[in-house]
Amino acid sequence: MNRLYHALQLKRLHQLKQIGFRYVPLVEKKTAPAATLPDDLKALEQIVSQCQLCALSKTRTKTVFGEGNPHAALMFVGEGPGAQEDMTGRPFVGRAGELLTKMIENVLEIPRSEVYIANIVKCRPPNNRVPTPEEAYTCLPYLQKQMELVAPRIVVALGATAYHYLTGDKSGITKVRGEVIDMGVYRLVPTYHPSYLLRNPSAKKEVYQDLLKIKGML
Numbered sequence: 001m002n003r004l005y006h007a008l009q010l011k012r013l014h015q016l017k018q019i020g021f022r023y024v025p026l027v028e029k030k031t032a033p034a035a036t037l038p039d040d041l042k043a044l045e046q047i048v049s050q051c052q053l054c055a056l057s058k059t060r061t062k063t064v065f066g067e068g069n070p071h072a073a074l075m076f077v078g079e080g081p082g083a084q085e086d087m088t089g090r091p092f093v094g095r096a097g098e099l100l101t102k103m104i105e106n107v108l109e110i111p112r113s114e115v116y117i118a119n120i121v122k123c124r125p126p127n128n129r130v131p132t133p134e135e136a137y138t139c140l141p142y143l144q145k146q147m148e149l150v151a152p153r154i155v156v157a158l159g160a161t162a163y164h165y166l167t168g169d170k171s172g173i174t175k176v177r178g179e180v181i182d183m184g185v186y187r188l189v190p191t192y193h194p195s196y197l198l199r200n201p202s203a204k205k206e207v208y209q210d211l212l213k214i215k216g217m218l
């Protein structure tokens, strides 16, 4: 009976996929302190500033918690801090940050201080490498708690790493960019990371289209 039921469910899922539904697996929580984290951004930031849960704590200068309107309707999530961010403790303040600020202020026409900006990991990976799954999953509960407290309506995943850890989907960013994904309590829009745009300026026009879509959703 169970086998027949599972076979029918699989057939049904296959039919849904064929007509365009996308499978978005739940993000696996390898560590799950989120339930015990405080319901207060300042208190959460304090905990993050002393965190030594993964190896990135050994090489960081400052933790980069995130910043912005604590009740923002729009949140941006990047991969992790770079050199400037590690020095200052603020997200997106280097060249990529300047570009992100222009994207927010010139295209969306809202002050940067009105959105919330954070990263998958709060400490800089050495040489700006991609965080390992262990580092990302260890840090993810902090971001999940931030998202729960800020409660944005729209979250923009900047680049493949942010998209992957927010959805569990390993699709390339080129494939999913510009989609609007219903995540239940918020809608997720993946787009290219500003660092990628610095290396590939021709991709700016696609991000511009994504931003116009986001502007229409706000």
Ligand code: SF4
Residues within 6 Å of the ligand: 048, 051, 052, 053, 054, 055, 056, 057, 063, 121, 122, 123, 135, 138, 139
């Ligand atoms: S990256 Fe996250 S989990 Fe790792 S030490 Fe920093 S704050 Fe803690």
